Amino acid sequence: MSDSKYRFSPAPSRVGWMLNRRQVLLGGAATVGLVGASGLLAACGDDDDDTSGGGGGGAASGTLTFGSNYSDEKPKAAMAAAIGAFPNKDVTVNINTVDHNSYQENITTYLQQPDDVMCWFAGYRMRFFAAKGLVGDISDVWADFTTLSEGFKTASTGDDGKQYFVPFYYYPWAVHYRKSLFEEKGYKVPATLDELNALAEQMKGDGITPFAFGNDGKWPAMGTFDMINMRTNGYDFHVSLMAGKEDWTSDQVKQVFATWTDLLPYFQTGGNGRTWQEAANALGDKSAGMYLLGTFVTSNFDPSKDPTAQEIIDDIDFFAYPAINPEHGQDAVEAPIDGFMMAKSPKNEAAAKELLGFLGTADAQEAYLKVDPSSVAAASDADTSGYSPLQKKSAELVGKAKFISQFLDRDTNPEFASNVMGPALADFITDPSKIDTILTSVEEQKKAIFG
Amino acid sequence: MATPTSTVPPSAAAPPAAAGKRRRLSQISGRDRLILVVMVSIPLLLHLLLVWVPAIATVVLSFTEWDGLSSVSDIAFIGLKNYWEVFTVFDNRFFPAVFNNLFLLVFLFFGPTALGILFAYLLDKNIRGTRFYQSVYYFPVVLSLAVVGIIWKSVIYSPSQGLVNTVLGRTAEGNQIDWIGDQEKVFSFPLPGLDFDLGLSKNFAAILVAMAWRHAGYIMVLYLAGLKSVDPSLREAASIDGCSEWQTFRRVVFPTMKPINVVVLVITVIEALRAYDIVAALNTPQGMELMSILVTNNLVGEGGGNVGRGSAYGTILLVMCIGFIIWYLINNYRQEP
Numbered sequence: 137m138s139d140s141k142y143r144f145s146p147a148p149s150r151v152g153w154m155l156n157r158r159q160v161l162l163g164g165a166a167t168v169g170l171v172g173a174s175g176l177l178a179a180c181g182d183d184d185d186d187t188s189g190g191g192g193g194g195a196a197s198g199t200l201t202f203g204s205n206y207s208d209e210k211p212k213a214a215m216a217a218a219i220g221a222f223p224n225k226d227v228t229v230n231i232n233t234v235d236h237n238s239y240q241e242n243i244t245t246y247l248q249q250p251d252d253v254m255c256w257f258a259g260y261r262m263r264f265f266a267a268k269g270l271v272g273d274i275s276d277v278w279a280d281f282t283t284l285s286e287g288f289k290t291a292s293t294g295d296d297g298k299q300y301f302v303p304f305y306y307y308p309w310a311v312h313y314r315k316s317l318f319e320e321k322g323y324k325v326p327a328t329l330d331e332l333n334a335l336a337e338q339m340k341g342d343g344i345t346p347f348a349f350g351n352d353g354k355w356p357a358m359g360t361f362d363m364i365n366m367r368t369n370g371y372d373f374h375v376s377l378m379a380g381k382e383d384w385t386s387d388q389v390k391q392v393f394a395t396w397t398d399l400l401p402y403f404q405t406g407g408n409g410r411t412w413q414e415a416a417n418a419l420g421d422k423s424a425g426m427y428l429l430g431t432f433v434t435s436n437f438d439p440s441k442d443p444t445a446q447e448i449i450d451d452i453d454f455f456a457y458p459a460i461n462p463e464h465g466q467d468a469v470e471a472p473i474d475g476f477m478m479a480k481s482p483k484n485e486a487a488a489k490e491l492l493g494f495l496g497t498a499d500a501q502e503a504y505l506k507v508d509p510s511s512v513a514a515a516s517d518a519d520t521s522g523y524s525p526l527q528k529k530s531a532e533l534v535g536k537a538k539f540i541s542q543f544l545d546r547d548t549n550p551e552f553a554s555n556v557m558g559p560a561l562a563d564f565i566t567d568p569s570k571i572d573t574i575l576t577s578v579e580e581q582k583k584a585i586f587g
Numbered sequence: 588m589a590t591p592t593s594t595v596p597p598s599a600a601a602p603p604a605a606a607g608k609r610r611r612l613s614q615i616s617g618r619d620r621l622i623l624v625v626m627v628s629i630p631l632l633l634h635l636l637l638v639w640v641p642a643i644a645t646v647v648l649s650f651t652e653w654d655g656l657s658s659v660s661d662i663a664f665i666g667l668k669n670y671w672e673v674f675t676v677f678d679n680r681f682f683p684a685v686f687n688n689l690f691l692l693v694f695l696f697f698g699p700t701a702l703g704i705l706f707a708y709l710l711d712k713n714i715r716g717t718r719f720y721q722s723v724y725y726f727p728v729v730l731s732l733a734v735v736g737i738i739w740k741s742v743i744y745s746p747s748q749g750l751v752n753t754v755l756g757r758t759a760e761g762n763q764i765d766w767i768g769d770q771e772k773v774f775s776f777p778l779p780g781l782d783f784d785l786g787l788s789k790n791f792a793a794i795l796v797a798m799a800w801r802h803a804g805y806i807m808v809l810y811l812a813g814l815k816s817v818d819p820s821l822r823e824a825a826s827i828d829g830c831s832e833w834q835t836f837r838r839v840v841f842p843t844m845k846p847i848n849v850v851v852l853v854i855t856v857i858e859a860l861r862a863y864d865i866v867a868a869l870n871t872p873q874g875m876e877l878m879s880i881l882v883t884n885n886l887v888g889e890g891g892g893n894v895g896r897g898s899a900y901g902t903i904l905l906v907m908c909i910g911f912i913i914w915y916l917i918n919n920y921r922q923e924p
Contacts, residue, residue, distance in 0.1 A: 244892070351768070352767075352768070352870055352872070353870045354870070354871075354873070405763075405765070406746060406763060406764075406765025406768050406769060407765075407768065408765065408768030408769070408770065408872060408873060409744075409746060409765040409766065409767040409768020409769065409790065409872060410746060410765070410768060414745070414746070414747060417747070551885075551892060551893055554884065555680075555884050555885070559680065559873055562770070562872075562873035563770075563873060566769075566770050566771065566873070567771075573782055573783065576782075577676075577678075577679050580675075580676045581676055581677060583676075584672050584676045584677070585893075
């Protein structure tokens, strides 16, 4: 489970949906089954008769190295299952697992001598390495993908228009609420900013804090900024702003903060010192009405510790952030994606591309989800029968999105995100009237960092 | 810190004692000399290698631009640009950090250090349950500051479940006090050339209390050990001469405690300037900027990779430390001719 010690928003592989008991048992059983199976896989590699379609013609052969940051027990077993389902048995895949945090901290060193295929995130953190020529172009692999939406393709594309990334799974950000509270008070899911304001006002009148908010770690507020920005100025502006190409003192950015300033009185006060878990508790006990966060919000409620938690989890639903500018509507959704990249010059390129082609399909993702069912597969034809209602809804939300953004701290230079934007947004929340001074200094610091 | 200084007086006093340098040296046999050379040079080399080489490298790197990843030949010298950026572009992070470090120093000195000395003085009187009090006050010292931070954040300062808000009856939504997050200023003052006010933010003030909780115990133990070694006849003499309690302490005990006073002062300065773990453990809330946090944020992890600017912050911190060291050395030499 994710805790609050990270300086960045949690990776999809670190957080998931809190599962109901049945799923946990299923996953556990599969893990146990796999421990035995993976020994066999390592030994002979052809003991698996589950070759149901997928990947390709099986032209490649030889050995392939696979760098994995799926270091926790269950994800590790799940990844082994996904790789084990690779239909081309002429290729031996050696999985090289590294602790999740060390992998992330040392990625730049690792890329000097990488494995053929490696795990990483979509967004700027991928584009940055692509632009430096540290990872391989896999556009031809993408030509064969039919079940990945346009949004995933955009999220996998580098600055030069070529693809460098294969998405695996994700979690979306959305506004969470309690269904029972909305029913009881007769609230309606807002579709526009005006409706959102009206709803917030109504909740306030009922003695409910409209928005739960905790900004400990300084990344949660970035989600609110991203949503208001993309609804106001669109996805393209978001990308260009994150790439350091737009002026932070521009009217577009000021408009975002003006909208936010109007909404701020509806937020839980003192958000800077509150963890997202504490804010989630406010949603749980219905003292707050709505909460914009990743769908991992449900993982705060643990049925094994609190008997009422399952009831809360089943009662939580979400809606896409309301439209602000009709031109952009609700066309963008924020959904950090985990996936894979290929080394710049892999030792076995044919096998690497074949494996990447396979990992982008439902077969690989289902094999993974069978063991670790807490995520949502990227492929649109993946079997959703094991999903919770919230997972199904996530798949729908992301599947129909025109644009998928990756969250501010994944869509921009990490130094800019953690050393400039985090503190700036915290300053804004403390005193929104200082926004002009704050943005002037953000612009200066952006210039110093992006050079 | 204290060790090199305690060796200074003997070497300074050595020349008058030895009548002739040559004769004194000749008393040392060849083998002894070899052992001496080895025993001095190994620590010296280690010291140079582990302390001064990195320190000087930091100073050199502070004049360069480098991402810390590409090859060493990519390091580009850019003159004072990093310092210029620190003082002008990143001024809203830098000056609050310097202010916090200096405020911490002043606070530790007049707050918990003074309190620790008071505790030690009272416990030295062998009051009833003195051992119990000693254990209680010393207990926080065995915890690392990072742990202290986490304890205070989750147990004492948590807005909805914390001890303080519960006692004050302010755990209700909308009525809570956000101890760790509230970066509003307790007091502030403008500084010419800055477009923001410098001051002590409420959350840093709150965390000062947590640091004091630990620091007071630390100083108490040091001082108590020192007080035990004060000759009791001095106090007797003072009381026979009709000194009040305060006069005895101020005129007799305190001056005889000089070596301990120096250690306490040095420890307080070091603690204030190296403060890092407690704030880092709390996720560096806004308002708690410290120099060491700025250094690591620029150097380490995914957000790092800015070796030049990180080194510039490090160099400024080094200068601040050296300032205190020089002031201390000068004082020490002057008083012991």
